[in-house]
Amino acid sequence: MQKISIVFDRLRSEEKLLQSQASDLGYETSMIDAKITQFDTGSKKNNYEFGDVTLERCISYYRGLHFTACLEFLDIPVINKFDVANLCGNKMISSMALEKNNIPTPKTYFAFSSEGAREIFEKTGYPLVIKPIIGSWGRSVFPIKDKDTADAIIENREVTDGPQDRIYYLQEMVDRPPRDIRVITVGDQAIAAMYRKSSGGFKTNIALGAEPEICDITNEIEDLCAKTSKAVGGGILGIDLMEDSSKGLVVHEVNNTVEFKGLVKVAKKNIPKEMIDFAINYIKR
Numbered sequence: 001m002q003k004i005s006i007v008f009d010r011l012r013s014e015e016k017l018l019q020s021q022a023s024d025l026g027y028e029t030s031m032i033d034a035k036i037t038q039f040d041t042g043s044k045k046n047n048y049e050f051g052d053v054t055l056e057r058c059i060s061y062y063r064g065l066h067f068t069a070c071l072e073f074l075d076i077p078v079i080n081k082f083d084v085a086n087l088c089g090n091k092m093i094s095s096m097a098l099e100k101n102n103i104p105t106p107k108t109y110f111a112f113s114s115e116g117a118r119e120i121f122e123k124t125g126y127p128l129v130i131k132p133i134i135g136s137w138g139r140s141v142f143p144i145k146d147k148d149t150a151d152a153i154i155e156n157r158e159v160t161d162g163p164q165d166r167i168y169y170l171q172e173m174v175d176r177p178p179r180d181i182r183v184i185t186v187g188d189q190a191i192a193a194m195y196r197k198s199s200g201g202f203k204t205n206i207a208l209g210a211e212p213e214i215c216d217i218t219n220e221i222e223d224l225c226a227k228t229s230k231a232v233g234g235g236i237l238g239i240d241l242m243e244d245s246s247k248g249l250v251v252h253e254v255n256n257t258v259e260f261k262g263l264v265k266v267a268k269k270n271i272p273k274e275m276i277d278f279a280i281n282y283i284k285r
Helices: 015-022 061-074 082-088 093-098 115-125 145-161 217-234 270-285
Strands: 001-007 028-033 053-056 110-112 127-133 142-144 168-174 178-185 189-197 211-214 236-244 248-255
Touching: 001 061, 001 270, 015 142, 015 270, 028 061, 053 061, 061 082, 082 217, 093 168, 093 217, 093 248, 110 115, 110 127, 115 145, 115 168, 142 145, 142 168, 145 168, 168 189, 178 217, 178 270, 189 217, 189 270, 217 236, 217 248
Parallel strands: 001 028, 001 053
Antiparallel strands: 110 168, 127 142, 127 168, 178 189, 178 236, 189 211, 236 248
């Protein structure tokens, strides 16, 4: 019997659904809490209860990324791979990967000092959106519509002086409906999609109150998401699209550890089953 491990740092409904689906399909599962698992440079695969393949599902990006590195050190197949997690977890690196692979994406500017950021604002004008290069759920994402707001955010970054505060990721404000589209891809194939409608503010994150609504997967969405998945290395991904009034669909983010508890209730396909089937087929490659 093949065995699947699910690594987590907070046991959410998604991980429970994956475990249940794997059991229903006849696979043995092991639930691995990353917070209480240790490795060392002498660790061997047979020292642990990992299965034939591991799904990395940590909420913490850094914890999941470095746990994945440990799994690959032990030659344990893991979804997603370290290179995919590293790329998708860093907005700056992922933006460059999308652009390099001719994936339509909002124009984005990078600066490495407050002076450089101010120069971008002077050249481009307002509005722009500032985002941390690493982060999720819309945290620390702000529309900057004037110089006073820009100065306030820059001055705050100069005081906090965190490792990300020296890197300015500034993106054009896309003219779009008050919604975006979250697409779940498994093995480069779009399996489910939903609109995330703003609840009145700028952001469309479900975690911040955005309302989900099923979205039909058109040929355009299917093709764009397949190209995007291949551009970042594939696996199981959450691809976020915006409907630009002039450019059409653009990719503004690719997520490595995708949440699906809202979408699973309305999706036509069985999302957990698609993920488990992909993991089992991953072993056979």
